Amino acid sequence: MSENHDSRRLDARHAQRAFLLGVALEGGLVLVGIVLAQLFSLPHPIAAMTLTSTAVVWGILGAIPPLALLALFFRIPLRFLREIISIIETFFVPLLRHWSLGQIALLSALAGFGEEVFFRGVMQHVLQGPGDAAVDRWLGIIGAGILFGLFHAVSPGYLLFATAMGIYLGGLYFFTGNLLTAVIAHGVYDFLACLYLLRRSR
Numbered sequence: 001m002s003e004n005h006d007s008r009r010l011d012a013r014h015a016q017r018a019f020l021l022g023v024a025l026e027g028g029l030v031l032v033g034i035v036l037a038q039l040f041s042l043p044h045p046i047a048a049m050t051l052t053s054t055a056v057v058w059g060i061l062g063a064i065p066p067l068a069l070l071a072l073f074f075r076i077p078l079r080f081l082r083e084i085i086s087i088i089e090t091f092f093v094p095l096l097r098h099w100s101l102g103q104i105a106l107l108s109a110l111a112g113f114g115e116e117v118f119f120r121g122v123m124q125h126v127l128q129g130p131g132d133a134a135v136d137r138w139l140g141i142i143g144a145g146i147l148f149g150l151f152h153a154v155s156p157g158y159l160l161f162a163t164a165m166g167i168y169l170g171g172l173y174f175f176t177g178n179l180l181t182a183v184i185a186h187g188v189y190d191f192l193a194c195l196y197l198l199r200r201s202r
Helices: 002-039 053-062 064-073 079-096 101-128 134-151 156-176 179-201
Strands: none
Touching: 002 079, 002 101, 053 064, 053 156, 053 179, 064 079, 064 156, 064 179, 079 156, 079 179, 101 134, 101 156, 101 179, 134 156, 156 179
């Protein structure tokens, strides 16, 4: 009984350390992105965000397709999808059980903000280069999507999923012209995906 209690305490400590590490990592991406924007003489990524009702609505709606895809993963018996699910349930869901709703919301918001500033607000423009033709823009979108996938590459299957997600968010930014749309879509997806995974685990 004592060993189980000690194990739960260690798990809780591990979860809180993981939370603080996540906050530091996502916040650090914002700082790195701003520094890189200065180095490459790019527009400030925060300036690419405009708070409008359209951005909020499209951001919320933009979270629906990847959420539907995540739910679909649990119903399709493909090996690489089962690999993704196994990793999520083994390494991520146990952390979620020790986080409060506020912690999940904060980390989701920081992930949406930090990763979109870095990958879409900066790297997408860097990889696009000085050209403004459609092919240049799509090179930037796909290149930033691949980097986004590598950033989340805990397995080959998850690499593919994260790359597709990165390209999707890059396209959302491209078509709306507002980085805030991608930030909201990313943050809302992360938050609702966490709640969905928690509900499934219980």
